[in-house]
Amino acid sequence: xxxxxxxxxxxxxxxxxxxxxxxxxxxxxxxxxxxxxxxxxxxxxxxxxxxxxxxxxxxxxxxxxxxxxxxxxxxxxxxxxxxxxxxxxxxxxxxxxxxxxxxxxxxxxxxxxxxxxxxxxxxxxxxxxxxxxxxxxxxxxxxxxxxxxxxxxxxxxxxxxxxxxxxxxxxxxxxxxxxxxxxxxxxxxxxxxxxxxxxxxxxxxxxxxxxxxxxxxxxxxxxxxxxxxxxxxxxxxxxxxxxxxxxxxxxxxxxxxxxxxxxxxxxxxxxxxxxxxxxxxxxxxxxxxxxxxxxxxxxxxxxxxxxxxxxxxxxxxxxxxxxxxxxxxxxxxxxxxxxxxxxxxxxxxxxxxxxxxxxxxxxxxxxxxxxxxxxxxxxxxxxxxxxxxxxxxxxxxxxxxxxxxxxxxxxxxxxxxxxxxxxxxxxxxxxxxxxxxxxxxxxxxxxxxxxxxxxxxxxxxxxxxxxxxxxxxxxxxxxxxxxxxxxxxxxxxxxxxxxxxxxxxxxxxxxxxxxxxxxxxxxxxxxxxxxxxxxxxxxxxxxxxxxxxxxx
Amino acid sequence: xxxxxxxxxxxxxxxxxxxxxxxxxxxxxxxxxxxxxxxxxxxxxxxxxxxxxxxxxxxxxxxxxxxxxxxxxxxxxxxxxxxxxxxxxxxxxxxxxxxxxxxxxxxxxxxxxxxxxxxxxxxxxxxxxxxxxxxxxxxxxxxxxxxxxxxxxxxxxxxxxxxxxxxxxxxxxxxxxxxxxxxxxxxxxxxxxxxxxxxxxxxxxxxxxxxxxxxxxxxxxxxxxxxxxxxxxxxxxxxxxxxxxxxxxxxxxxxxxxxxxxxxxxxxxxxxxxxxxxxxxxxxxxxxxxxxxxxxxxxxxxxxxxxxxxxxxxxxxxxxxxxxxx
Numbered sequence: 101x102x103x104x105x106x107x108x109x110x111x112x113x114x115x116x117x118x119x120x121x122x123x124x125x126x127x128x129x130x131x132x133x134x135x136x137x138x139x140x141x142x143x144x145x146x147x148x149x150x151x152x153x154x155x156x157x158x159x160x161x162x163x164x165x166x167x168x169x170x171x172x173x174x175x176x177x178x179x180x181x182x183x184x185x186x187x188x189x190x191x192x193x194x195x196x197x198x199x200x201x202x203x204x205x206x207x208x209x210x211x212x213x214x215x216x217x218x219x220x221x222x223x224x225x226x227x228x229x230x231x232x233x234x235x236x237x238x239x240x241x242x243x244x245x246x247x248x249x250x251x252x253x254x255x256x257x258x259x260x261x262x263x264x265x266x267x268x269x270x271x272x273x274x275x276x277x278x279x280x281x282x283x284x285x286x287x288x289x290x291x292x293x294x295x296x297x298x299x300x301x302x303x304x305x306x307x308x309x310x311x312x313x314x315x316x317x318x319x320x321x322x323x324x325x326x327x328x329x330x331x332x333x334x335x336x337x338x339x340x341x342x343x344x345x346x347x348x349x350x351x352x353x354x355x356x357x358x359x360x361x362x363x364x365x366x367x368x369x370x371x372x373x374x375x376x377x378x379x380x381x382x383x384x385x386x387x388x389x390x391x392x393x394x395x396x397x398x399x400x401x402x403x404x405x406x407x408x409x410x411x412x413x414x415x416x417x418x419x420x421x422x423x424x425x426x427x428x429x430x431x432x433x434x435x436x437x438x439x440x441x442x443x444x445x446x447x448x449x450x451x452x453x454x455x456x457x458x459x460x461x462x463x464x465x466x467x468x469x470x471x472x473x474x475x476x477x478x479x480x481x482x483x484x485x486x487x488x489x490x491x492x493x494x495x496x497x498x499x500x501x502x503x504x505x506x507x508x509x510x511x512x513x514x515x516x517x518x519x520x521x522x523x524x525x526x527x528x529x530x531x532x533x534x535x536x537x538x539x540x541x542x543x544x545x546x547x548x549x550x551x552x553x554x555x556x557x558x559x560x561x562x563x564x565x566x567x568x569x570x571x572x573x574x575x576x577x578x579x580x581x582x583x584x585x586x587x588x589x590x591x592x593x594x595x596x597x598x599x600x601x602x603x604x605x606x607x608x609x610x611x612x613x614x615x616x617x618x619x620x621x622x623x624x625x626x627x628x629x630x631x632x633x634x635x636x637x638x639x640x641x642x643x644x645x646x647x648x649x650x651x652x
Numbered sequence: 653x654x655x656x657x658x659x660x661x662x663x664x665x666x667x668x669x670x671x672x673x674x675x676x677x678x679x680x681x682x683x684x685x686x687x688x689x690x691x692x693x694x695x696x697x698x699x700x701x702x703x704x705x706x707x708x709x710x711x712x713x714x715x716x717x718x719x720x721x722x723x724x725x726x727x728x729x730x731x732x733x734x735x736x737x738x739x740x741x742x743x744x745x746x747x748x749x750x751x752x753x754x755x756x757x758x759x760x761x762x763x764x765x766x767x768x769x770x771x772x773x774x775x776x777x778x779x780x781x782x783x784x785x786x787x788x789x790x791x792x793x794x795x796x797x798x799x800x801x802x803x804x805x806x807x808x809x810x811x812x813x814x815x816x817x818x819x820x821x822x823x824x825x826x827x828x829x830x831x832x833x834x835x836x837x838x839x840x841x842x843x844x845x846x847x848x849x850x851x852x853x854x855x856x857x858x859x860x861x862x863x864x865x866x867x868x869x870x871x872x873x874x875x876x877x878x879x880x881x882x883x884x885x886x887x888x889x890x891x892x893x894x895x896x897x898x899x900x901x902x903x904x905x906x907x908x909x910x911x912x913x914x915x916x917x918x919x920x921x922x923x924x925x926x927x928x929x930x931x932x933x934x935x936x937x938x939x940x941x942x943x944x945x946x947x948x949x950x951x952x953x954x955x956x957x958x959x960x961x962x963x964x965x966x967x968x969x970x971x972x973x974x975x976x977x978x
Contacts, residue, residue, distance in 0.1 A: 157862050178864040193862055195855035197922040202848040206863045216845040242674075244855075244921075 107132050107166075108269050108300050109154060109185075114163030116149055123149040125324040126163070131269060136291065136301045138315030138332060140308065141344055142554075142582040146324040147304050148190065151271050154302075155187035156180035168268070181207075184268030186259040188275055190304075190553075191493065192251055196244030200224055200254055203243055210264040227257040231290040232283060248491065249396045252278040256287060260294065270294070271302045276310065277579045280396035280608055281642065288314050306582055307609070308337050320344055341583060368571055368602040371410075371479045373403050375625035381478070382620050382627060384571070384602050389593060391616030392606040394645045396576075399625035400606040404487065404573045407604070411485035411571070483602075486510060486569035488560055490576040490606075496560045497548045504530035504544040506559050510567040533562035538588060554585040561589060565596060572596075574605045578612060590615050610638045621645055676971045681915045681931040684964050688938045695945040702824055709826035710892055712937035713816070714739070716830055717885035718904045719911035719933040720837050720926060721878040726912050727841070727854045728874045729920045730775060730782030734789035735882055735908055738764070739901030741797040742886025747806025747896035750887075754809070765879035772875025776868050790905075797898040804897030808890040816891030830930050837926035850874060854922025910961050911936055916968075935960075 111129040115122075124146045131137050141147050152158040153165070156177040165172045167183045180187075194203045201221035205211045211220045221239035228235045232253050243251055256275050260267065272291070276284035291301055291314065305311050311318060311332070318335050320328040320343040328343040335343075365386040372381045382403065384390040392400040489495035498506055508515050508526045515525045530544045537558050541551055548556060557577055564572050578586050594615065597603055605616060613619050619636055621629040621644035629644035692708070693700045699708060718735055725732040742761065750757030771789060775782045818825045841847045853860045853870040861867050885904070890896050913919070914935060915928025939960050943953045 155862070176864070177862060181864055187862075189862070193856065193859035195852035195859055195922065197855035198848055198852050202852070205845055205848050206852050206860060206865070209864065212845040217843075245674075 108168060110164075110166040111150075111154070112164040112166070114150070114153060114160045114165070116153065116158065116161050123324055124153075124160070127321075127324070127326055129319065129326065131300050131302060133268075133300055134295055134298045135317060136295050136303055136315045138311035138318040139302055139304045139321065140306075140311055140318065140340060141321035142584055145321040145344070145582075147321055148273060149324075150321070151187060151189075151273055151302065151304065154180070154269075154271060155185060155189075157187075178209075182265045184266040185271070186267065186269070187271040188256055188259045188273060190273040190277070192248075192255055194243045194251055194255055194258075197242065199240050199242055200237060201239040203254065204239075204258055204261060207258055208261070208263045223261050223263070224254070224258060227261045228253065231257050231260065232286050247397050248278045249280065249283065253283060253287075260290075267294075267299055269300045269302065271304075273304045274306065275303075276305065276307070278396065281645075282395060284310075306586075308340050308583070312337065312340070344583065366482070368482050369407060369480070369604065371403055371407050371481075373399055373622075373625055373627060374406075375399065376627060380627045380630060382604075384604055384618075386570075386602055387597050387600050388618060389597050389603040389605060389616045391613045391619035392604065392622060393608075393613055393619050393641050394622035394628075396608050398622045398645075400622050401490065401575050402625070403622075404575050404604060404606055407479055407481060407571075408485055408487045408573055410479040411481040411483075481571065483570035484568055485571045485573060486564035486567050487573045488564050488575065488577045490579060492553075492556055492560060492577070497556055499547075499549055501548055502545045503534075503539065503541060503548050503551065503559055506548045507533055507544075507562045507566060510563045510569075514568070529566060530562075533566050537562045537565070537592060554581045557581050558585065558589070561592070565592070570600070571602045571604070574603060574607075576606050576608060578607065578609070586612075610641065613641065673971055677916060677968060678925075678928075680964065680968055680971070681925075681928040681935070684914065684960070685931050685935045685938070688935055688942055688960075691942045692938065692945060695942065699941070699945070702822075706819075706824040706826060708938060708941040709824065709830075709934065710816075711889075712934050713826055713829050713833075714885045714889035714892070715904065715907055715911065715937055716833055716930045716933035717881050717888055718901075718908040719915075719929045720833060721881035721885060722905075722908035723837075723912045723915075723917060723924050723926060723929045724841075724874045724878040724881065725782070726909075726917055726919060727851055727922055727924045728871055729854050729857075729922070730871075730874075731786065731909070731919070732878060733783060733786040733905055734793055735786075735878070735885075736901045736903060736905035737790050737793035737797060738768075738879075738882045739886040739889060739904050740896075740898055741793040741800070741901075742883050743890045743893075743896040743900045744797045744801035744806065744898055746812070746887050746890045747808050748801055751807050751809045761883050765876060765883060768879025768882070769872050769876040772872045773868060775875075776871040794898070801896055801898055804895065806890075806896050808894045808896070812887055812891035813894055816888060830934060834927045834930040837930075841924070841926055851922040851924070854920070854924075907933070907936055910957070914961060914964055 107130045109129070109131040111127055114124055114127045114129070116124040127146070127150055129150065139147050139150075149158065153160050156175050156179060159175065165175050167175075167180075167185070172179065195206065198206070201217050201224060204220040204224040205216060208220070208223075211223070225237075225239050228237055235250070235253060237246070237250055237254060243254065246254070252275070256272070259270055259272075270291075275287060279287065288310065291303070295301055295316075303311060303315055312335060315332045318328075318330060318332050318340070319326055320340065322344060365388075367383055368386050368388075369384040370381050372379070382390070382392075392403070394400060498509065501509075504527055507530045511529065512521065515521055515529060517525065527544065533539070534541070534544060539551070539555050539558050539562065541555065548559060551559065560577065578589065581589075590612075593603055593605075597617075605612065607613060613636060616636075617633055619631045619633075619641070620627045621631065621641055623645055629640070631640055631644075689700070698704060718739055721735055722732055725735075742764065745757055745760050745764075748757075749760055767789075771785055774780065775785050816825075820828055841850065849860060849865050850870050850873060853865070853867055857867055860870070886901065889900060893900070911932035912924065912929050913932070915925055915930070915932030917924040917929060936957060939957055940953060943956050948956055
């Protein structure tokens with residue numbers, strides 16, 4: 101740290117405060133050329149603030165920033181870019197209304213004048229080809245129309261494109277959070293190639309395995325300070341977790357044979373994706389945690405959403421149906437409007453089940469994918485459902501509301517006093533859940549956005565768990581959440597499941613699947629494997645994700 | 653759908669739906685225009701002639717220019733409530749000072765554009781809602797218009813009158829003008845590389861800022877352009893009417909917003925279409941003629957225009973719905 105001349109970046113005693121909150125309390129940090137630095141720490145440890153300072157989007161209160169041996173005074177985004185520092189921010193920084201090529205132009209001030217669109221398009225498509233072969237992204241596609249995984253691929257590829265300024269350091273903040281295993285490994289191997297050529301990289305990830313495997317050196321942050329620095333080989337998972345100061349919750353992998361338990365409790369959810377060609381169903385019993393695995397974007401979210409839709413629509417139908425004593429209703433997957441309210445199809449009845457499985461269907465559900473009109477999606481849900489969305493910014497939080505309001509919204513009927521909402525009950529309700537799920541905030545009346553990402557996610561869990569819902573759908577909600585929070589939430593999920601709730605959990609992380617009693621692997625919109633807890637292994641999941649595995 | 657080997661089988665139909673949805677959305681403004689034209693042709697076939705179209709669409713030019721002005725503001729997620737009274741003010745200046753003392757008139761109009769730029773800067777720097785600022789400006793322009801021209805009257809400069817009454821061969825002037833306006837703004841906003849930045853600053857301002865662009869500059873640029881097109885609109889208007897009054901632009905605020913939305917624009921997110929906006933302005937103007945031919949009393953016309961707007965927006969919402977859940 102004493103010879104800054106050889107380093108790409110040297111930070112000395114950098115401090116930054118936001119109001120009363122001290123985000124960085126004197127950080128020393130160096131990056132050498134051709135080095136990948138892994139940066140880990142809890143949400144709120146100061147990683148993102150530090151990276152924002154390096155990228156020039158925030159300015160430090162005090163401290164020294166030395167880039168390429170030259171101390172920087174009026175450091176800015178433009179200057180950082182000129183000096184070869186690129187940053188892929190955790191929340192996506194693409195303009196959804198622009199095309200892929202136009203978004204590339206946004207980063208490169210040099211691409212202007214006649215033919216700029218073609219040049220920008222060629223630049224990004226070459227880069228995408230190099231990092232993610234067979235990416236299937238058209239450069240004239242509007243970014244907002246693309247799924248989140250592809251958007252992240254574009255964002256990452258864009259950071260590596262070069263025009264007039266060199267590429268010396270790329271900061272990747274949770275670059276794989278929306279990528280499936282396959283794409284993530286393509287990215288990480290590309291990062292290693294770039295480092296081999298002499299560029300440097302800062303990798304921030306909550307996947308400690310990813311950090312340990314891909315970094316040369318690991319920096320651990322806690323409470324705005326660097327608390328440990330060592331070669332990656334000097335760390336183990338447990339050592340990292342200890343250094344981060346994670347709430348030490350022993351990993352309780354219940355080994356009880358859940359195969360035996362299955363069937364002893366009633367079925368809560370039975371669902372078959374619309375694109376399913378055989379009769380493999382997703383079945384979830386009371387008190388079970390059921391995992392939905394496979395590569396990202398292979399129909400897991402769609403199935404969760406259609407289950408959710410089936411349940412909300414069910415409420416309206418149930419009265420009508422109970423008069424007809426209609427055991428189940430099935431609907432044609434239509435080529436129209438998936439989310440639109442429509443008339444129920446009471447035309448077709450399925451004869452096989454209902455009585456047999458003890459399930460009463462509440463509603464027909466419409467197909468989520470329009471590609472196979474005519475096939476049937478069959479969904480039965482017995483109890484109220486709550487959904488914990490994956491994209492908390494767009495589908496989860498109400499950004500203008502307080503934390504308490506955000507928690508209470510799913511349970512509004514229980515928070516009434518007469519016909520009006522009772523603020524006291526709302527606060528009381530929120531406080532109960534704050535203690536239960538440990539949301540870190542001085543005041544629940546603060547705006548929800550004052551919370552860190554992990555705590556916002558906790559508030560969303562509190563919203564769902566606090567409701568009357570017996571079935572909880574989780575659409576990969578732990579994306580980008582720190583280890584400590586994750587372990588706390590896993591614990592809570594297990595205890596709620598023991599108490600009789602059913603969880604359907606879509607996740608791309610193997611670690612989370614280990615909490616599940618039963619795992620269904622998805623591929624191309626279909627369930628291709630049905631694994632019991634004792635059959636579950638990473639190999640099995642990956643194998644099934646990539647090729648059709650013979651299922652029992 | 654993330655693509656892995658074998659995935660294209662799933663992806664291609666979805667992609668096709670995406671494309672057709674975009675296509676449907678893109679032709680919707682044109683389709684509404686054609687429907688209104690067809691209605692007019694059916695009610696009164698003689699109206700579809702060189703002079704008929706000239707008469708019906710004359711007033712569409714200032715509306716189209718005001719709509720474009722509004723579109724610039726909407727691109728950066730703001731709304732300009734003052735554009736109507738600004739058009740009135742410009743018309744009053746045009747029919748008095750610009751006629752009597754051209755240099756002074758030009759200076760006043762340039763200063764007015766400067767005020768627009770300043771409005772944009774204030775909205776960005778003080779982070780106040782544009783609705784509040786432009787609502788205030790609405791009264792400022794209204795007051796200034798009354799000060800400049802207390803009684804209806806004045807006289808438009810002859811060159812303006814001449815320009816607006818051109819009779820090009822075969823194609824009526826309003827259509828030529830609409831094509832030119834749409835083409836110029838389309839190239840400027842949709843095709844140039846800085847146009848992408850301007851639209852991007854409506855789509856995701858943080859991303860634009862992080863890429864090292866000045867958001868103050870984009871905001872001021874858009875408001876300045878809005879001022880410039882507001883001036884064009886006011887001048888085009890007195891070129892047609894030859895005189896002005898302080899309430900001449902009344903109704904332009906809502907017409908311009910309706911035109912942008914009718915033309916496929918969205919209130920937030922930088923999704924706008926200059927060609928659509930011009931078509932939207934033409935449709936709204938023609939809708940007035942159609943309602944006249946249908947002998948609907950002027951009292952009901954505003955309501956009928958609203959109904960047209962609702963129908964088109966409902967159609968768009970339906971198209972959007974079809975694409976959701978993918």
